[in-house]
Amino acid sequence: MRTILVINLKGGCGKTTVATHIAAAMARSSAATGLADLDRQGSARRWLKLRPARAEAIQGLDWSKALGKPPRGVDRLILDSPAGLRGDALTAAVDLADCIVAPILPSVFDEMATDRFLKRIDKIKAVAKGATPTLLVANRYRPNSIAGRRLEAYIAGAGRSLTARIVERALYADLATQGLTLFDQTTASARRIQEEWMPLLEAVDRA
Amino acid sequence: MADEREISIKAAPAAVAALRARLLKRPGAETVSLYSAYYDTADGLLGANRIAFRVRKGDGDVYIQTIKTAAPADQPFKRGEIEQPLADERPEIGALQAVLAPDQFRAVEQAGLAQRYATIFDRTRAPLSGLDRSGEAFTAELALDVGRIEAGDRILPISELEVELKAGSSAALFEVAKAWVGGGVAGIQVTSKGARAEQALSGAAPSVAYARSFTPDPKASALASFGQMAQDCIDQWTLNLPNLTETGDVEAVHQARVAIRRLRSLLVVFAPIIATDAAAADLAALKRAFLMLGDIRNIDVLAAETLPLLMASGFDPRDGARVQAALARRREALWRAAVERIDGPGHTRMLLGLAGWLEGDLWQAEAEPVQRLWRQRPLGPFAAQRLDRAHRKARKAAKRAEAGAIADWHNLRIDLKKLRYAAEFFGGLYPADAARPYVRALRTLQDDLGRLNDLEVAQATLLASGRAAAAPDRAAFGRVALYAQAYLAGASSGATGALARKWRAFAKIDPFWRED
Ligand SMILES: Nc1ncnc2c1ncn2[C@@H]1O[C@H](COP(=O)(O)OP(=O)(O)OP(=O)(O)O)[C@@H](O)[C@H]1O
Numbered sequence: 145m146r147t148i149l150v151i152n153l154k155g156g157c158g159k160t161t162v163a164t165h166i167a168a169a170m171a172r173s174s175a176a177t178g179l180a181d182l183d184r185q186g187s188a189r190r191w192l193k194l195r196p197a198r199a200e201a202i203q204g205l206d207w208s209k210a211l212g213k214p215p216r217g218v219d220r221l222i223l224d225s226p227a228g229l230r231g232d233a234l235t236a237a238v239d240l241a242d243c244i245v246a247p248i249l250p251s252v253f254d255e256m257a258t259d260r261f262l263k264r265i266d267k268i269k270a271v272a273k274g275a276t277p278t279l280l281v282a283n284r285y286r287p288n289s290i291a292g293r294r295l296e297a298y299i300a301g302a303g304r305s306l307t308a309r310i311v312e313r314a315l316y317a318d319l320a321t322q323g324l325t326l327f328d329q330t331t332a333s334a335r336r337i338q339e340e341w342m343p344l345l346e347a348v349d350r351a
Numbered sequence: 352m353a354d355e356r357e358i359s360i361k362a363a364p365a366a367v368a369a370l371r372a373r374l375l376k377r378p379g380a381e382t383v384s385l386y387s388a389y390y391d392t393a394d395g396l397l398g399a400n401r402i403a404f405r406v407r408k409g410d411g412d413v414y415i416q417t418i419k420t421a422a423p424a425d426q427p428f429k430r431g432e433i434e435q436p437l438a439d440e441r442p443e444i445g446a447l448q449a450v451l452a453p454d455q456f457r458a459v460e461q462a463g464l465a466q467r468y469a470t471i472f473d474r475t476r477a478p479l480s481g482l483d484r485s486g487e488a489f490t491a492e493l494a495l496d497v498g499r500i501e502a503g504d505r506i507l508p509i510s511e512l513e514v515e516l517k518a519g520s521s522a523a524l525f526e527v528a529k530a531w532v533g534g535g536v537a538g539i540q541v542t543s544k545g546a547r548a549e550q551a552l553s554g555a556a557p558s559v560a561y562a563r564s565f566t567p568d569p570k571a572s573a574l575a576s577f578g579q580m581a582q583d584c585i586d587q588w589t590l591n592l593p594n595l596t597e598t599g600d601v602e603a604v605h606q607a608r609v610a611i612r613r614l615r616s617l618l619v620v621f622a623p624i625i626a627t628d629a630a631a632a633d634l635a636a637l638k639r640a641f642l643m644l645g646d647i648r649n650i651d652v653l654a655a656e657t658l659p660l661l662m663a664s665g666f667d668p669r670d671g672a673r674v675q676a677a678l679a680r681r682r683e684a685l686w687r688a689a690v691e692r693i694d695g696p697g698h699t700r701m702l703l704g705l706a707g708w709l710e711g712d713l714w715q716a717e718a719e720p721v722q723r724l725w726r727q728r729p730l731g732p733f734a735a736q737r738l739d740r741a742h743r744k745a746r747k748a749a750k751r752a753e754a755g756a757i758a759d760w761h762n763l764r765i766d767l768k769k770l771r772y773a774a775e776f777f778g779g780l781y782p783a784d785a786a787r788p789y790v791r792a793l794r795t796l797q798d799d800l801g802r803l804n805d806l807e808v809a810q811a812t813l814l815a816s817g818r819a820a821a822a823p824d825r826a827a828f829g830r831v832a833l834y835a836q837a838y839l840a841g842a843s844s845g846a847t848g849a850l851a852r853k854w855r856a857f858a859k860i861d862p863f864w865r866e867d
């Protein structure tokens with residue numbers, strides 16, 4: 145089993161969107177998939193309730209009060225975390241994970257927050273030792289925008305790299321309200337957009 | 352047919368003249384007469400050393416002696432070939448010194464070489480070049496060989512079109528060969544001329560090919576593993592064709608069916624990661640071939656297993672003899688029809704199409720990006736997921752069967768068969784003693800279900816054969832079918848309880864692929 149923690153201190157940067165997409169893609173590639181919601185807001189749980197029966201099944205887990213035990217038979221477990229997870233709760237979640245996925249927004253205001261967040265994560269033993277990789281995902285990315293270029297420069301300056309760039313698209317909000325993701329769609333245009341996610345999914349699978 | 356650079360297809364004698372004319376129209380085409388004598392000692396010392404010794408006479412009084420040695424297992428590129436011109440047709444035995452140890456050479460010298468067999472044929476050859484489906488260039492040679500093999504006191508005809516790939520992808524080889532099928536060119540000639548000669552000398556029937564045992568590499572990707580296993584299935588099918596078309600032994604029919612069933616189960620097990628669109632028509636034809644051989648197999652099982660069982664239940668032995676004789680005639684007719692199909696253009700194109708699909712990597716066409724995740728995952732987790740799925744499916748079928756009728760047990764039988772193949776494909780990934788109890792319990796359960804199914808199939812086969820039989824036999828078939836029916840009724844009424852017990856014993860065993 146492989147556990148993937150989706151996390152960032154910032155609210156609204158796309159944690160739930162990224163977590164649900166990873167979960168749906170894994171389920172679609174026939175891995176038995178679980179999605180644990182660590183957030184009291186319960187957006188991931190709500191999304192699962194909306195999920196239609198014809199979509200690839202994902203096992204939901206409510207871990208908003210405390211981390212639970214990974215269920216038997218699950219190949220991929222995705223953790224969707226709340227904004228502002230800190231202290232022991234953060235360490236405990238990171239300790240469970242085989243890899244960390246951090247969505248970041250290409251906004252000036254996010255840089256400082258991302259910086260703080262990455263420093264904090266880096267102090268956790270498993271991350272410091274290099275056992276748990278941190279994968280950065282630019283979300284709501286717009287190619288050729290000033291903000292996009294700023295983000296690239298900032299990441300490069302920090303000696304890190306972006307694993308994937310997820311372009312800003314209205315359909316993400318629409319899909320979320322139906323309990324779906326891009327990976328539940330089979331149109332040619334959906335498949336093209338799925339390619340944006342592939343570097344992240346492949347990295348998660350390898351980690 | 353992995354890494355094959357050559358394919359031979361049988362050419363009907365009636366089609367030869369037109370085919371030759373067609374080839375000779377191509378620029379650079381020519382016909383040469385080839386006489387080749389193959390030598391060995393009386394007790395086959397050269398053959399035992401995997402050495403072929405040939406003297407060939409071409410047009411004009413030119414004689415060439417060729418010694419071919421097989422590559423040693425540890426040095427695959429060391430396959431040797433020594434060629435030298437001769438003054439006349441007499442072999443130059445001294446040349447063997449280069450390939451034999453001194454004591455062996457002395458033994459050969461003392462024994463002396465004698466002609467073992469000869470091939471005498473006209474070869475019309477024509478060069479061919481072009482682009483394959485993926486746009487890659489290829490060059491090939493087409494050769495129509497017509498003549499005979501003289502082996503001992505037997506003469507075997509030679510009439511075949513050979514396609515040899517000189518450069519290009521092996522997918523091109525299958526494409527070219529497929530394009531030349533039809534108009535009397537059909538039926539893969541699996542056995543080489545030399546092997547046919549040796550077979551005639553030994554008087555043995557062509558051998559039966561079994562599944563190679565596959566040792567999967569847990570670190571190899573799931574995708575690469577599929578390629579290897581599918582190749583093995585197609586090889587097993589192809590290698591059984593000589594026996595299938597020449598003698599049609601019970602075991603060859605059975606193993607040919609095993610080959611197809613393995614391939615089809617492999618396609619089910621690997622369905623999420625492979626593309627079958629390009630092979631859909633060929634796979635449908637393969638299924639038809641499977642069913643065709645199934646009719647023969649059903650008679651074989653009936654004659655060898657079920658009928659003796661029924662005989663013990665006491666019907667008139669004269670009916671038994673009548674039915675056996677009629678079944679043998681029916682089998683013969685079905686077999687002849689099957690040979691015609693197997694050596695026909697449809698089956699030939701199917702086989703070349705499937706080989707090309709595999710060699711040309713058409714099965715790797717990607718349906719959706721996430722397939723890449725599957726494909727790159729190592730075989731280990733992939734196998735566990737697929738085994739789990741087959742296991743869960745069988746459990747569901749068993750639950751239905753325990754509550755249901757005999758038909759539900761038959762559905763379980765099918766699901767268990769798939770589970771068994773998955774366990775066999777992937778079993779090598781796990782310690783042998785881990786998989787053994789599971790597979791053993793699975794097998795005993797399957798055997799019981801299989802026996803029940805045999806009885807049911809036997810009854811259907813008796814009825815179908817009875818309908819096809821001549822009037823005096825028909826009555827005998829009717830009487831035997833009645834016995835079969837009574838026997839089946841008795842067997843199934845007692846069976847479900849025993850089956851349920853065996854299922855529970857099997858269900859208790861922990862699946863060997865689960866970690867915890
Ligand atoms: N690439 C994108 N393009 C357009 N809209 C997006 C994209 N990613 C996320 N969104 C939208 O942004 C909003 C916030 O996203 P999401 O809920 O995934 O963030 P979050 O980090 O989980 O938020 P929270 O901190 O509240 O848990 C949602 O309405 C979502 O549909």
Ligand SMILES: [Mg+2]
Nearest residue numbers: 159160183187
């Ligand atoms: Mg959220």
